[in-house]
Amino acid sequence: MAETFDTVFRGGTIVNQDGPHRADLGVRDGRIALIGELGAASAGEVVDCTGLHLLPGVIDTQVHFREPGPTHKEDLESGSRAAVMGGVTAVFEMPNTNPLTITAEALEDKLSRARGRMHCDHAFFIGGTHDNVADLPELERLPGCAGVKVFMGSSTGSLLVDDDPGVRAILSVIRRRAAFHSEDEGRLNARKGERVPGDPASHPVWRDAEAALMCTERLVRIARETGARIHVLHISTAEEMRFLAGHKDVATVETTPHHLTLTDELYATLGTKLQMNPPVRSAEHRAGIWWGLEQGVVDVLGSDHAPHTLEEKAKPYPDSPSGMTGVQTLVPVMLDHVAAGRLSLERFVDLSSAGPARIFNIAGKGRLAAGYDADITVVDLKRRETIRDSWIASKPGWTPYDAVEVTGWPVGTVVRGHRVMWEGELHDPAKGAPVRFMETLPRA
Numbered sequence: 001m002a003e004t005f006d007t008v009f010r011g012g013t014i015v016n017q018d019g020p021h022r023a024d025l026g027v028r029d030g031r032i033a034l035i036g037e038l039g040a041a042s043a044g045e046v047v048d049c050t051g052l053h054l055l056p057g058v059i060d061t062q063v064h065f066r067e068p069g070p071t072h073k074e075d076l077e078s079g080s081r082a083a084v085m086g087g088v089t090a091v092f093e094m095p096n097t098n099p100l101t102i103t104a105e106a107l108e109d110k111l112s113r114a115r116g117r118m119h120c121d122h123a124f125f126i127g128g129t130h131d132n133v134a135d136l137p138e139l140e141r142l143p144g145c146a147g148v149k150v151f152m153g154s155s156t157g158s159l160l161v162d163d164d165p166g167v168r169a170i171l172s173v174i175r176r177r178a179a180f181h182s183e184d185e186g187r188l189n190a191r192k193g194e195r196v197p198g199d200p201a202s203h204p205v206w207r208d209a210e211a212a213l214m215c216t217e218r219l220v221r222i223a224r225e226t227g228a229r230i231h232v233l234h235i236s237t238a239e240e241m242r243f244l245a246g247h248k249d250v251a252t253v254e255t256t257p258h259h260l261t262l263t264d265e266l267y268a269t270l271g272t273k274l275q276m277n278p279p280v281r282s283a284e285h286r287a288g289i290w291w292g293l294e295q296g297v298v299d300v301l302g303s304d305h306a307p308h309t310l311e312e313k314a315k316p317y318p319d320s321p322s323g324m325t326g327v328q329t330l331v332p333v334m335l336d337h338v339a340a341g342r343l344s345l346e347r348f349v350d351l352s353s354a355g356p357a358r359i360f361n362i363a364g365k366g367r368l369a370a371g372y373d374a375d376i377t378v379v380d381l382k383r384r385e386t387i388r389d390s391w392i393a394s395k396p397g398w399t400p401y402d403a404v405e406v407t408g409w410p411v412g413t414v415v416r417g418h419r420v421m422w423e424g425e426l427h428d429p430a431k432g433a434p435v436r437f438m439e440t441l442p443r444a
Contacts, residue, residue: 005033005043007417009376012049015349016056016368025054027374030416034370047419049378052411053345056353056368057089057375061146061360062179062233062254062302063327065091067113069098074307074395076110079327080118080432082305082393084421086328087410089120089375090365090435092146092302095127096159102127104139111144111434118432119420120413121365121375125149125179128170129158140176143442144434146360147176147231152215153183154207154277154322160185164222171228176439177252177359179231182240183207183278184215200317201267204279209237212278216240223250231359234259234304236278238288245297252299252359255289257333258326262286262400272313272320273400276304293343293351300355303330307396325394329387329401335379335408345381353377361438378412385409 005026014023014035024038034041065079076093083091093110095101101110101124110124123146126132126139140148150170151159161167162185171178188211196202216232220243223230231252235241236259244253258276263283266274274280292298306323313320334352338345357366364373387401413421418428 003034003038003041005038005041007045007047008038008041008043009047009049009054010038012052012054012378014054014368015345019346020053025368025376027417030374032368032370032372032374035368051380053379053381054368055349055377055379056366057415058087058331058352058377059090059356059362059365060088060303060305060327060330061092061300061356062094063091063305064094064096064307064323066097066307068109072395073309076114077117077430078393078395079305080120080122080430081426082325082328084119084413084415084426085393085424087331087377087379087413088327089377089413089415091120091122091327093122093124095125095149096151096155100127100157100159101125102129102132102158104142107139107142107145114432117430119426119430120415120432121435122432123435123437127159128161128178130161130166131158133169133173136170136174140174141440143440145440146435148174148178150178151181152219153185153188153211154181162186164218167219168222168226171222171226171230174228177229177231179233180219182212182215182219182232184211184218187211187214195318197318198316200272200275200320201264203275203317204264204281207277207279209239209281209285212237213239213243216243220247220251233302234278235289235292236281236285238285238291241288241292241297245292245295248297253292253297254300254302255293255298256302256304256326257330258324258400259289260286260293260337261333270400272315272317273324273398275317275320275322276306276324277322290342298351299359301330301334301351303327307394309396310398325392325396325399328392328394329399331377331379331410332385332387332406332408333401335381336406339381339407363436363438363441365435374414374417376412376414377410378414379408380411381408383407383409
């Protein structure tokens with residue numbers, strides 16, 4: 001008797017931990033049921049994937065979707081719509097919203113807001129502060145929590161934990177891997193005079209490589225003292241990458257497409273659109289980040305999607321806010337690097353799905369395998385497209401990659417078996433659900 005599936009994705013090339021191979025993929029009840037030759041199977045829907053590659057669903061582990069708070073920049077619906085338009089099937093959202101995500105009530109509020117509105121699966125970080133240390137062991141185990149995020153620099157109010165005792169207190173009580181923004185706040189404050197009014201090219205002079213390295217060295221030392229696991233976000237310097245190569249037993253490492261792709265020469269044309277924390281730096285630092293990626297120091301990619309309106313970005317530096325859109329362009333920008341031979345497609349899969357699943361202990365995602373969630377990023381590796389502002393679904397409607405031609409394009413986004421996006425069109429209503437983690441699974 002022939003197998004029956006809800007959907008069969010037929011004739012594509014599946015890219016997984018065992019490399020690429022041609023196969024059909026059958027989905028039943030939101031999960032992958034069978035991979036192989038399914039020509040005799042019956043299905044409610046058969047999707048022709050001839051000439052396309054099926055990747056495990058891309059997981060963007062660092063986005064800022066602004067809700068609750070300044071939702072004129074972004075909200076959970078628009079940010080997740082941008083994600084699926086770019087082939088991203090799940091996101092981890094950051095806690096620096098208004099109010100801050102530092103309590104169980106704030107986390108539940110975000111999960112409630114996401115219900116029926118987010119197009120992709122999702123999890124939310126809890127912010128670690130001086131005031132909620134005692135609560136963190138319980139907060140980090142709540143369903144829908146991606147873990148604890150700590151800002152050692154570049155934040156305000158109670159989310160800023162820039163002192164060693166404060167970081168030590170947090171790492172001493174939690175058990176999951178904590179994520180860190182690592183820039184030394186003392187050095188940033190001391191160097192504010194390096195900012196040149198009206199010149200965003202002075203941004204990486206102010207927030208220099210030493211500020212990043214100093215903080216990361218402090219962080220690793222405290223992690224060793226406390227026996228904690230840490231995840232260092234958006235590495236932007238060659239020196240940090242070399243240092244972290246010697247500390248992989250305690251530290252996992254994220255880098256971003258913009259730090260792998262852009263350089264400080266573009267401040268002349270992009271101006272404050274290039275302004276990020278930590279900054280886009282010189283070609284030498286970019287080369288150092290690629291070295292870290294090639295050597296396996298880098299574990300994951302995160303977009304650090306942090307949208308601001310064009311009006312806000314048009315303010316003269318340093319009054320202009322730091323941040324750019326990125327969740328929608330992560331896949332095409334990185335596929336262009338694949339096309340150029342800078343990394344293999346399998347390495348991209350490791351950085352964008354298997355890596356996040358491994359270091360964050362995600363349940364049921366990160367592979368195309370029987371029993372796993374049917375999260376699939378369907379791509380055309382040969383398709384050439386020009387990224388345009390008009391393609392960006394994020395509320396601000398701009399990207400630093402406007403007019404950049406890329407090779408490799410997201411054709412479809414499948415979330416737990418639902419074809420959410422296909423050929424640039426939204427198909428299903430918002431059905432995003434909380435990402436499950438091993439540490440937060442309900443006990444029998």
